[in-house]
Amino acid sequence: MTAGRYAPSPSGDLHVGNLRTALLAWLFARSTGREFLLRVEDLDTGRSSREAEAGQLADLAAIGLDWDGTVVRQSERGIRYAAAIAELDVYECYCTRREILSAPSAPHAPEGAYPGTCRDLTEAERVVRRRERPAALRLRSSVHEFTVTDQLHGEHTGAVDDFVLRRGDGTYAYNLAVVVDDCAQGVDQVVRGDDLLSSAPRQAYLTSLLGGTPPTYAHVPLVLGPTGVRLAKRDGAVTLAQRGGPTVVLPEIAASLGLRGSTPQEMLGGFDPARLPREPWTLPVG
Numbered sequence: 001m002t003a004g005r006y007a008p009s010p011s012g013d014l015h016v017g018n019l020r021t022a023l024l025a026w027l028f029a030r031s032t033g034r035e036f037l038l039r040v041e042d043l044d045t046g047r048s049s050r051e052a053e054a055g056q057l058a059d060l061a062a063i064g065l066d067w068d069g070t071v072v073r074q075s076e077r078g079i080r081y082a083a084a085i086a087e088l089d090v091y092e093c094y095c096t097r098r099e100i101l102s103a104p105s106a107p108h109a110p111e112g113a114y115p116g117t118c119r120d121l122t123e124a125e126r127v128v129r130r131r132e133r134p135a136a137l138r139l140r141s142s143v144h145e146f147t148v149t150d151q152l153h154g155e156h157t158g159a160v161d162d163f164v165l166r167r168g169d170g171t172y173a174y175n176l177a178v179v180v181d182d183c184a185q186g187v188d189q190v191v192r193g194d195d196l197l198s199s200a201p202r203q204a205y206l207t208s209l210l211g212g213t214p215p216t217y218a219h220v221p222l223v224l225g226p227t228g229v230r231l232a233k234r235d236g237a238v239t240l241a242q243r244g245g246p247t248v249v250l251p252e253i254a255a256s257l258g259l260r261g262s263t264p265q266e267m268l269g270g271f272d273p274a275r276l277p278r279e280p281w282t283l284p285v286g
Ligand code: GLU
Pocket: 006, 007, 008, 009, 041, 178, 191, 192, 196
């Protein structure tokens, strides 16, 4: 099976930017004969709610997207994440965010990379540090960068460091869960906002460590609000309901993508990734 997917975080209503990315993920998948899966990324229990999830799924259906199989929730897949960690070379990390920021960076390490403070602690040192706070688990990465193939960005090489796989509070990290799930679900095409392009090298590297083949990526331009930064709820009328429903929002998304048609099915005919706009779209906010 080959599949594409959309993987929203259920922390509130989807806005036009999310709906546009979801539509693009659907168009990429359906135009290439792939299944289209929906996965709810609800590992952040403080921000996720079932109510938001239900609203998001209803909005995706309302704009005419359909999906295959049942919707998967990350909060129910802890066993798989634990099994993946058991296969990987990991180490405990006791650093706070502040300690990481104030540590000198390691030679040759990319900017912003974890400086390696806890990488080579002795067992005796670990015993002491464990008393300070619960440890996070980091991947002992053996590369500093990795290259992915992106349909819109070409070959993209980006930094890989010893990134966190499980937080100190026991929550599995997005970078781990997304890779484990994409592999387990047969996802070989990842379409999402281009704010995640910089995460792709880490995720593709982790995929290869787990014996998978990295997917092809398409990181699509974001939708911007009136102030020129990524669209947010505070920007005014940005959700499906606020803007007047599918009959208003679908044509405006289609126009922003240079596509004809008033339903996803109609847009499929003329869909060509090579002709997609490469610039962000600034949403006229009503
Ligand atoms: N759950 C992420 C988000 O809502 C998307 C992750 C992904 O598509 O890989 O931004």
